[in-house]
Amino acid sequence: MARKKKRQSQQRISKKQLLDLFHKYSSPLALRDIHKTLKPSEAEKQSIRNMLGQLEENGKLINIGGKAYGLVEKMDLLRGSLEIQRSGVGFVRPQDRRRKDIFIPPHNIGEAWNGDEVLVALIPGGKKEGKNPEGRIVRILQRRLKRIPVRINKELAQGMRFAQPVDPKFSQDFLLEDDKSRSSLDPGVVVVAEPVERLDKHLWKGKCLEILGPEEETDVQETVVKILNQIPRSFPKKVLAEAEALPIDPEREDVESRHDLRDLLFVTIDGASAKDFDDAVYVEETRQGYTLYVAIADVSHYVEPGTQMDQEARNRSNSFYFPNSVEPMFPQALSTGLCSLNPDADRLVMTVKMHFSREGEVLSRDFFSAVIRSKARLTYSRVKQALLDNDREEQERMGPVYPMLRSAEGLAGILNANRISRGSLNFDLPEPEIHFNPQQEAVDIQPKARHFGHQIVEEFMIAANEAVAGFLDQKKLPLLYRIHPEPNQDKLEALFKLLRKTSLAEHVPEDTDAQSLQRLLEQVEGTHHEFLVNRLLLRSMMQASYYPRNQGHFGLASPCYSHFTSPIRRYADLVLHRILKRVLQETEHTTPGRKKLYKLADHLSQQERIGMAAEREILKRLTIIFLQDKLEETFTGVVNSVTDFGFWVELKEVMADGLVRLSSITDDYYIYWPKEHCLIGRHTGKMFSMGQEVKVRLSNVSLSRQEIDLELEESEDE
Secondary structure: OHHHHHHHHHOOOOHHHHHHHHHHOOOOEEHHHHHHHHOOOHHHHHHHHHHHHHHHHOOOEEEEEOOEEEEHHHOOEEEEEEEEOOOOOEEEEEOOOOOOOEEEOHHHOOOOOOOOEEEEEEOOOOOOOOOOOEEEEEEEEEOOOOOEEEEEEEEOOOOEEEEEEOOOOOOOEEEEEOOOOOOOOOOOEEEEEEEEEEEEOOEEEEEEEEEEEEOOOHHHHHHHHHHHOOOOOOOOHHHHHHHHOOOOOOOHHHHHOOEEOOOOOOEEEEOOOOOOOOEEEEEEEOOOEEEEEEEEEOHHHOOOOOOHHHHHHHHHOEOEEOOOOEEOOOOHHHHHHHOOOOOOOEEEEEEEEEEEEOOOOEEEEEEEEEEEEOOEEEEHHHHHHHHHOOOHHHHHHHOOHHHHHHHHHHHHHHHHHHHHHOOOOOOOOOOEEEEEOOOOOEEEEEEOOOOHHHHHHHHHHHHHHHHHHHHHHHOOOOOOEEEEOOOOHHHHHHHHHHHOOOOOHHHOOOOOOHHHHHHHHHHHOOOOOHHHHHHHHHHHOOOOEEEOOOOOEOOOOEOOOOOOOOOOOEHHHHHHHHHHHHHOOOOOOOOOOHHHHHHHHHHHHHHHHHHHHHHHHHHHHHHHHHHHHHOOOEEEEEEEEEEOOEEEEEEOOOOOEEEEEHHHOOOOOEEEEHHHOEEEEOOOOOEEEOOOEEEEEEEEEEOOOOEEEEEEOOOOOO
């Protein structure tokens, strides 16, 4: 008993009590002050030192010299993530999202690197009206990257190689020790370096951990982007072991306990390169209208909460897609095998069954677990051939699936028209697609094909997502909604003010609801204002995200929306499946409460943004490589953005955009008119504005700076 009491006394001081002590006093505390107040035993003194170190690492306390500590929140210090711009300036995004980003001039960045978690001190008087507050980094809490991709520039004497980061946001150069076992460290090769020792302000000694290969190879660039964005490239052994322990096909008892839909003509419709199929559809016409079945892979049947696969999937949050590779959320044994709705294979699914009237009104909806057997793995191009091009040979190849597709086309057309009429926004801006030769070299970059074949599946997925969200919302259970807030009102008003000066003045809407904005998009379609309105409207839109409280989805004009249809590649969908099963009493697992969902929603939204940033970055890198042998070629393009130092041009012959700098235009001095999104010559009155067509010459590309430079091509009459 005496020993037990002694152990309890040694554990009586907690981190919470320690923090409470700092909150109680109006000044920082030295270690002796803490000891004087808490009167700890010798064992507790060591525990206090450990806890002080942990609180310092967590950004709660800061060591202000010697053995004294101060409470971060009382010292005008903020914790946040550092983002360094290519110009060298930085911004810290505070953990407290209610606060504005903090501007960090280059001389106040210190030893911090792009992406690091830092403590920043606000500079008194550093904020000017309308500007970001200014700060100075006082502590690096955590390095975001401990391994940095670098390019070998040259071999130095004494067996060293000089290398520079491939990311222009890193200003640190590296000296890599010669490793005789690595004979391929030639100039132009990209390697992964581990910083070992700082030698000078921007010079580090480093160790080569991995050789990626020549910089201009596509797979090297994809690996670089994955490392820079901390996208996992392999699964832990325990995760792979769990996946490999799963059966190859569903077990008999699982099949027999479900609705048997194997005789229905379910099909999957995806891109030609897709390998994971998590949704299948079937439509039949009825006297009243249509019946739609949306079958979604039942990943939750095989991945239970808290398992190794579940934890890894939560950390990744989604699959990451690159032009030539995929980093899936789940191992292939599950993502392209057991849970993929491959043709002619029994697969477990969660099903949404909906009855629609001829006008597209939902008459009833039902949710249940089932087993299906997909009858065909269709591609968007095959659907286009059969439905839009009326290709008889393709129709015959589809056999009995073809009449079902015609019914699906009819229902999707009705749903699409209804969605547009309620105000769902349809920008329909082209997305770039890189075309490769057999050697995986980029040979062209063109707009990704878009037609109603794509829209069929999208309409059915939207309908299923809305149905599940509405059903669970009525049950008043905590769940993850997919929300899209209303657009930025200041940006909308600036657009409307600009349009009131044009021939569109009478069409400028009085309201900013989704229906009014959709009508505006329809009115400018085919006019010379279409480009300007589409781009500025899109820039006024907020980012969609996950949130535990319903706020509606503005872009889809949906009052209640969630993600349900992609549990193989989105963790949010897997969470929703578990909640739905709980409501249907098909599982005994508890579902997360709203408090846990807030934390999960933040994580999932952040991971989604990382995936989007990685997609943009790899596209930029491969575009620059593609353009390297096209210097001095002439292109036509459209001005898509204007700033005080130049304007960006979106090229028509190839989906790429580059910058025309004002310093390269010598016929006049130009004034920037930000509200009108244009540049005007002081003497000539010559104008460059958004949506304007120009002819340009490719003057330079730089992979190290990730820049594409253009110059205006002089016309013959100038």
